[in-house]
Amino acid sequence: MTNPFQLLGISDDVVNAVKDLGFENPTPIQEQSIPVLLEGTNDFVGLAQTGTGKTAAFGLPLLELIDFKVNKPQALILCPTRELCLQIANDLKNFSKNIANAHVVAVYGGANIMQQLREIRQGIQIVVATPGRMLDIIGRKAIDFSNVKYVVLDEADEMLNMGFQDDINDILSTTPDDKKTWLFSATMPSEVRRIAKNYMDNPVELTMGTKNTGNVNIEHEYYIVRARDKYAALKRIVDFNPDIFGVVFCKTKLDTQDIAEHLIKDGYNADALHGDLSQQQRDKVMQRFRERNMQLLIATDVAARGIDVNNVTHVINYSLPDEIESYTHRSGRTGRAGKTGISICIINSKELGKIRQLERIIGKQFTKAELPTGFDVCEKQLFSLVHKVHNVEVNNEQIDQYIPRIMDEFKDLSKEDVIKRFASLEFNRFLDYYAKAPDLNAAVGEDRGERGERGERRGRGSEGYTRLFINLGSVDEFTRGDMLSFICNNGKIGGKSVGKIDLKGVFSFFEVEDAVADKVFEGFKSVEFNGRQVRIEKSGDSGRGEGAGERRGGGERRGGGFGGERRSGGGYRGGDRRSSGGSGRREGGNSGGGFRDFSGRSRDEKGGSGRREGGNREGGSGERRKKW
Numbered sequence: 084m085t086n087p088f089q090l091l092g093i094s095d096d097v098v099n100a101v102k103d104l105g106f107e108n109p110t111p112i113q114e115q116s117i118p119v120l121l122e123g124t125n126d127f128v129g130l131a132q133t134g135t136g137k138t139a140a141f142g143l144p145l146l147e148l149i150d151f152k153v154n155k156p157q158a159l160i161l162c163p164t165r166e167l168c169l170q171i172a173n174d175l176k177n178f179s180k181n182i183a184n185a186h187v188v189a190v191y192g193g194a195n196i197m198q199q200l201r202e203i204r205q206g207i208q209i210v211v212a213t214p215g216r217m218l219d220i221i222g223r224k225a226i227d228f229s230n231v232k233y234v235v236l237d238e239a240d241e242m243l244n245m246g247f248q249d250d251i252n253d254i255l256s257t258t259p260d261d262k263k264t265w266l267f268s269a270t271m272p273s274e275v276r277r278i279a280k281n282y283m284d285n286p287v288e289l290t291m292g293t294k295n296t297g298n299v300n301i302e303h304e305y306y307i308v309r310a311r312d313k314y315a316a317l318k319r320i321v322d323f324n325p326d327i328f329g330v331v332f333c334k335t336k337l338d339t340q341d342i343a344e345h346l347i348k349d350g351y352n353a354d355a356l357h358g359d360l361s362q363q364q365r366d367k368v369m370q371r372f373r374e375r376n377m378q379l380l381i382a383t384d385v386a387a388r389g390i391d392v393n394n395v396t397h398v399i400n401y402s403l404p405d406e407i408e409s410y411t412h413r414s415g416r417t418g419r420a421g422k423t424g425i426s427i428c429i430i431n432s433k434e435l436g437k438i439r440q441l442e443r444i445i446g447k448q449f450t451k452a453e454l455p456t457g458f459d460v461c462e463k464q465l466f467s468l469v470h471k472v473h474n475v476e477v478n479n480e481q482i483d484q485y486i487p488r489i490m491d492e493f494k495d496l497s498k499e500d501v502i503k504r505f506a507s508l509e510f511n512r513f514l515d516y517y518a519k520a521p522d523l524n525a526a527v528g529e530d531r532g533e534r535g536e537r538g539e540r541r542g543r544g545s546e547g548y549t550r551l552f553i554n555l556g557s558v559d560e561f562t563r564g565d566m567l568s569f570i571c572n573n574g575k576i577g578g579k580s581v582g583k584i585d586l587k588g589v590f591s592f593f594e595v596e597d598a599v600a601d602k603v604f605e606g607f608k609s610v611e612f613n614g615r616q617v618r619i620e621k622s623g624d625s626g627r628g629e630g631a632g633e634r635r636g637g638g639e640r641r642g643g644g645f646g647g648e649r650r651s652g653g654g655y656r657g658g659d660r661r662s663s664g665g666s667g668r669r670e671g672g673n674s675g676g677g678f679r680d681f682s683g684r685s686r687d688e689k690g691g692s693g694r695r696e697g698g699n700r701e702g703g704s705g706e707r708r709k710k711w
């Protein structure tokens with residue numbers, strides 16, 4: 084029987100490779116675009132969501148069009164982040180594994196440029212790159228693009244959003260005029276439209292689904308809670324879904340870290356992914372998530388962009404994104420490769436208007452969901468446990484030796500009694516935990532959230548002290564004593580002015596007397612540690628108004644989650660994070676404008692640090708945003 088990829092015009096070597104990857108049938112986007120792209124004569128615009136098989140849609144035709152006898156760059160693929168860059172390069176290597184002399188190089192910031200230059204020198208045909216590092220390499224005259232026949236702009240909307248417009252222009256200007264440009268984008272704002280108009284010649288356009296329409300496999304839900312109950316709501320959603328494998332999106336790096344830290348402390352198997360982590364740290368977090376050694380990935384928009392992890396069951400919007408378009412990217416982390424997924428928004432009643440806007444944009448209705456009661460959670464967890472007990476693999480060899488003693492212990496009990504006792508062992512803990520759990524659902528129009536948020540201002544220092552955040556912690560090998568000297572030396576204050584020091588993983592909190600707080604800020608203005616800029620902020624600043632910690636109200640008891648093996652807790656974290664220090668990341672670009680903002684302001688108006696880092700501009704930084 085002829086393989087359906089063969090019918091589309093893909094050669095045996097490549098067909099065999101994709102078969103090995105488990106691709107049996109082309110996805111709709113592959114079915115539509117492969118025959119068009121195989122002709123190699125057209126510019127192309129594909130409006131497609133992530134997770135639809137886009138990489139193979141352009142990757143397979145590219146492999147057919149490239150002359151692998153020639154060791155010169157013939158295809159250039161530009162994408163917004165290093166994660167996506169690695170993913171695409173990896174996919175292409177897999178697709179081309181049976182092609183003799185096929186060489187794909189991934190070029191991205193934050194990694195050793197020498198190694199990348201070496202690979203380029205050795206001869207390659209396909210370059211997958213993030214714009215910043217690509218420009219560096221072009222600037223070093225280390226690559227010759229005169230043989231490039233195809234340029235792919237992947238996730239074009241994201242590249243624009245991240246301000247790569249000028250970089251892309253500069254890169255394209257080094258490629259031949261007669262190359263063909265293939266552009267893929269999940270959304271089609273006017274800026275992307277404009278590239279198609281200005282830089283392409285009568286492109287063939289394919290739209291998978293309706294414009295801006297989210298993946299049909301994703302269901303969208305929202306929960307209305309008071310702001311102070313958000314963290315408790317998050318936990319309850321997770322507890323009600325014992326097999327959740329999800330990504331939780333927060334707006335800021337601080338919130339991301341904060342929520343992850345608190346979830347870990349509460350016994351959940353979670354970790355954070357954001358731009359303050361070094362590349363190695365991010366790689367390790369991602370590796371654990373990919374391997375499903377972690378259940379909840381708490382991420383910023385930028386850090387999680389382009390991430391392709393299959394079988395993500397839930398995306399949770401702990402905070403709604405600043406830009407409406409980001410929602411499509413967030414929710415696209417689930418429902419990939421034909422699977423179904425749920426995208427959840429935890430909102431307060433004032434944000435209902437934003438949900439209506441999202442409904443209009445993605446053309447799908449959101450379901451208003453009710454947070455389960457404590458009893459619902461207990462029941463769900465109990466039956467999850469029962470199910471697990473029923474299906475557990477028994478190691479007869481090991482357990483047999485103990486059976487006589489165990490049977491002896493239970494000899495007075497009936498089967499029913501034994502089962503009751505096993506179930507109660509866990510169930511009692513659930514009941515105990517949720518005994519006084521309140522109803523977390525807030526009524527529409529209820530504004531208690533706002534009061535709660537203000538009333539329960541968290542992160543406050545003790546009386547007479549200012550509580551400060553610092554982006555260094557135990558992973559930087561700091562003890563409390565080290566931190567005290569570090570604060571005193573740089574802040575030029577005496578030890579007596581320092582109050583509580585709360586040492587965390589990749590960050591810490593400390594208190595200083597109110598009177599010396601300004602001095603400490605001044606002292607830390609340009610301090611570096613291991614090549615990294617040390618950052619001090621007032622705790623509670625930078626959008627930390629919501630989240631975990633002291634605000635975890637709602638009567639939810641702290642600590643000790645349940646479901647033992649599922650939440651292996653914080654034990655794994657320390658070691659993983661020990662690789663911090665200056666990453667020297669640099670991926671070019673500033674955040675570009677043009678995207679709608681829920682706040683109605685452009686990001687230019689929002690103050691911020693304007694920092695530039697490894698393909699990883701994090702939201703709310705106030706960086707300059709350019710238009711294409």
Ligand code: AMP
Nearest residue numbers: 106108109110133134135136137138420
């Ligand atoms: P992409 O949109 O390229 O990121 O692909 C999303 C996921 O779908 C990846 O994990 C791919 O490996 C997978 N995939 C792509 N094409 C197919 C196919 N034809 N059959 C099965 N899985 C696919």
